[in-house]
Amino acid sequence: MLQNHPIGLRTLFLTEMWERMSFYGMRGILVLFMTASLIDGGLAIDAVSASAIYGIYSSSVYLVALLGGWIADRHIGQQNAILYGGLVIMIGHFLLAFTNIETFYLGLIFVVLGTGLLKPNISAIVGGLYEKEQEKKEAGFTIFYMSINIGSVLGFFICGYLGESIGWHYGFGAAGIGMAFGLIQFIFTRKNLGEVGIKPSIELPKNKKKKEIISLYLLSFVFMAILLMGIFGFWTFDPIPIANALTVIIISIAAIYFLYLFIFGNLNEDERKKIILILVLFFGAAFFWSGFDQAGSSFNIFAKEYTDRIVFGWEYPASWLQVLNPILVVILSPFMAYLWIFLGKRMLDPSLPFKFGLGLILMAIGFIFIAIGANVAMQDGLAGARWLLLTYLFHTIGELTLSPIGLAAISNLSPKRYVGQMMGIWFLASSLGAIIAGLLSGQATYEGLNSMPSLFNKVAIISSIAGLVLILISKPLNNWVFKK
Ligand code: GLN
Numbered sequence: 084m085l086q087n088h089p090i091g092l093r094t095l096f097l098t099e100m101w102e103r104m105s106f107y108g109m110r111g112i113l114v115l116f117m118t119a120s121l122i123d124g125g126l127a128i129d130a131v132s133a134s135a136i137y138g139i140y141s142s143s144v145y146l147v148a149l150l151g152g153w154i155a156d157r158h159i160g161q162q163n164a165i166l167y168g169g170l171v172i173m174i175g176h177f178l179l180a181f182t183n184i185e186t187f188y189l190g191l192i193f194v195v196l197g198t199g200l201l202k203p204n205i206s207a208i209v210g211g212l213y214e215k216e217q218e219k220k221e222a223g224f225t226i227f228y229m230s231i232n233i234g235s236v237l238g239f240f241i242c243g244y245l246g247e248s249i250g251w252h253y254g255f256g257a258a259g260i261g262m263a264f265g266l267i268q269f270i271f272t273r274k275n276l277g278e279v280g281i282k283p284s285i286e287l288p289k290n291k292k293k294k295e296i297i298s299l300y301l302l303s304f305v306f307m308a309i310l311l312m313g314i315f316g317f318w319t320f321d322p323i324p325i326a327n328a329l330t331v332i333i334i335s336i337a338a339i340y341f342l343y344l345f346i347f348g349n350l351n352e353d354e355r356k357k358i359i360l361i362l363v364l365f366f367g368a369a370f371f372w373s374g375f376d377q378a379g380s381s382f383n384i385f386a387k388e389y390t391d392r393i394v395f396g397w398e399y400p401a402s403w404l405q406v407l408n409p410i411l412v413v414i415l416s417p418f419m420a421y422l423w424i425f426l427g428k429r430m431l432d433p434s435l436p437f438k439f440g441l442g443l444i445l446m447a448i449g450f451i452f453i454a455i456g457a458n459v460a461m462q463d464g465l466a467g468a469r470w471l472l473l474t475y476l477f478h479t480i481g482e483l484t485l486s487p488i489g490l491a492a493i494s495n496l497s498p499k500r501y502v503g504q505m506m507g508i509w510f511l512a513s514s515l516g517a518i519i520a521g522l523l524s525g526q527a528t529y530e531g532l533n534s535m536p537s538l539f540n541k542v543a544i545i546s547s548i549a550g551l552v553l554i555l556i557s558k559p560l561n562n563w564v565f566k567k
Pocket of ligand 1: 103486
């Protein structure tokens with residue numbers, strides 16, 4: 084599979100695989116660890132706050148990616164960003180392995196900062212490897228998306244089993260060891276990448292560079308000081324208002340960015356139309372992730388507390404149920420890629436907003452199944468695992484009609500000079516979705532099982548409406564953007 088591709092893809096494949104193993108492995112047990120009682124070695128945080136913390140964490144990862152891309156472009160280059168990012172992530176997981184509250188928050192912050200450095204830059208280097216053979220780029224990204232998901236499968240199985248069945252320390256520690264494998268591998272095979280991403284892509288005048296570095300140090304110092312004061316009890320961390328505030332901040336960043344681009348971006352008529360299409364896709368993607376990203380929070384709690392997980396007399400870990408998503412991505416992505424080509428040849432390939440609309444409808448169908456599961460559990464005490472599995476099945480097909488396609492669409496629709504920033508905006512949609520998912524998950528779990536069916540049904544209804552609207556406007560919107 085890899086032999087026709089640049090040798091550097093092997094390095095990135097393994098680095099991203101281990102990074103995602105640690106990322107999803109840790110995420111798989113995070114909410115379970117937070118909500119577990121003290122006797123069970125957990126933090127005894129209530130489900131609503133745990134969901135909010137989880138939302139803040141997963142949203143921050145993608146928010147900091149904006150900064151991570153900026154630092155690599157202007158200061159350290161993408162290769163170094165991966166190296167430092169990986170190191171910081173590894174330290175973060177080892178801090179989490181101590182499983183006390185101080186190291187817990189510090190560990191999460193390290194993982195956020197490290198992932199913000201690593202994730203956008205490793206994706207950018209993939210593109211950079213295909214400078215001379217553009218026609219293979221899409222296949223390269225498909226292989227890369229597979230490495231992400233192979234890593235998640237490993238993470239859910241290994242960290243999930245160790246964390247839930249042996250002890251939380253081991254689950255988080257295993258995530259750290261996984262990242263260490265990725266890092267060592269990266270250091271030894273980094274030369275395969277050649278010159279790609281070795282230097283910053285933007286050359287700054289010495290003075291400006293110095294000023295920016297000093298500001299970055301100052302910013303990190305202030306940020307760390309505030310955090311340490313919080314950790315040592317000088318202020319209290321209340322996750323729910325912070326999650327609400329973060330939602331407003333992310334929406335404002337997106338609004339300001341799009342407005343700025345319209346007013347000062349020197350866009351011509353054609354570019355303007357394409358940016359409006361990107362804005363519509365931005366909303367579609369944020370909507371999608373706000374449902375999908377409840378996998379690690381409300382769905383995970385549902386798996387743990389209200390799902391019958393016993394096979395052959397053995398109760399498997401709750402986080403294992405999440406593994407269906409990455410497994411299906413690996414199996415289905417070649418078929419989906421083929422489906423679009425097949426339809427394209429017959430001039431039947433659906434437009435982008437149509438595919439996004441379809442993604443939202445599939446997401447809604449997934450929510451109908453978990454709502455049924457929650458009702459079953461209310462009657463019988465526990466629900467069969469099939470309800471969650473059906474939910475994940477539909478959510479995964481939805482992911483595939485939207486996520487890899489969205490990534491390619493951003494690079495094709497953005498004006499060349501703004502591609503980097505627009506990738507950041509794409510991740511901002513993930514960030515917005517993740518924080519809303521955290522808040523929704525809180526609403527789903529605040530009365531345990533009782534609050535689940537109504538919230539899940541509500542999400543299903545609202546996202547079907549949003550999906551239908553996208554499908555209805557898809558034709559006129561597409562004609563307006565692409566037909567002269
Ligand atoms: N599963 C993909 C990844 O981990 C996409 C996640 C997202 O954009 N929210 O890279």
